[in-house]
Amino acid sequence: MANEARSAWAPPAGHRQALGELEQLLGFHISLAHTAIKAHFQGHFSALGLTHKQIAILWLVDGCPGSIQMELAKMLGVKRATMWAMVGRLCARGLLERPGTDEVDARHVALILTPLGREVLGRARQAILRHEAWVKQPFSAEEQRTIVRLMTRLHERPD
Numbered sequence: 001m002a003n004e005a006r007s008a009w010a011p012p013a014g015h016r017q018a019l020g021e022l023e024q025l026l027g028f029h030i031s032l033a034h035t036a037i038k039a040h041f042q043g044h045f046s047a048l049g050l051t052h053k054q055i056a057i058l059w060l061v062d063g064c065p066g067s068i069q070m071e072l073a074k075m076l077g078v079k080r081a082t083m084w085a086m087v088g089r090l091c092a093r094g095l096l097e098r099p100g101t102d103e104v105d106a107r108h109v110a111l112i113l114t115p116l117g118r119e120v121l122g123r124a125r126q127a128i129l130r131h132e133a134w135v136k137q138p139f140s141a142e143e144q145r146t147i148v149r150l151m152t153r154l155h156e157r158p159d
Contacts, residue, residue, distance in 0.1 A: 030154075040134055045127055048120060053078065054086055055128070058095060058113060058121045066110045077155070087111065095120055
């Protein structure tokens with residue numbers, strides 16, 4: 001519907017040049033795509049009360065037993081302090097545990113998915129499959145592989 005509204009609207013003559021220049025910016029289109037994907041995600045995941053990164057943490061802890069926060073931060077490309085805060089929120093919700101942190105720095109303790117965390121992750125996986133189907137729908141399998149390759153090139157390159 002947003003695309004229909006945007007395509008039906010005609011900019012005033014004085015705005016066409018600026019809009020034309022903006023539409024030539026690759027980053028602008030990537031930003032618009034990110035906004036659309038994030039809005040769809042939030043609309044379908046609000047009941048879980050989790051962000052993309054929080055779901056990714058649960059997913060990785062489940063799939064990579066023995067992971068510690070520093071490893072997760074590297075895998076997800078986030079700062080250690082940010083990871084500390086996200087893991088803290090997941091622990092506070094009873095989705096993750098940091099066992100044995102009384103005697104050891106909690107950053108170096110393997111995280112464990114709780115039974116509630118497994119249940120929530122199961123629901124999140126189902127929702128992600130539906131979300132992914134929506135994201136992939138306009139693209140062929142070859143286009144999807146190309147998008148992944150190109151986006152990976154962007155997010156893995158050094159500053």
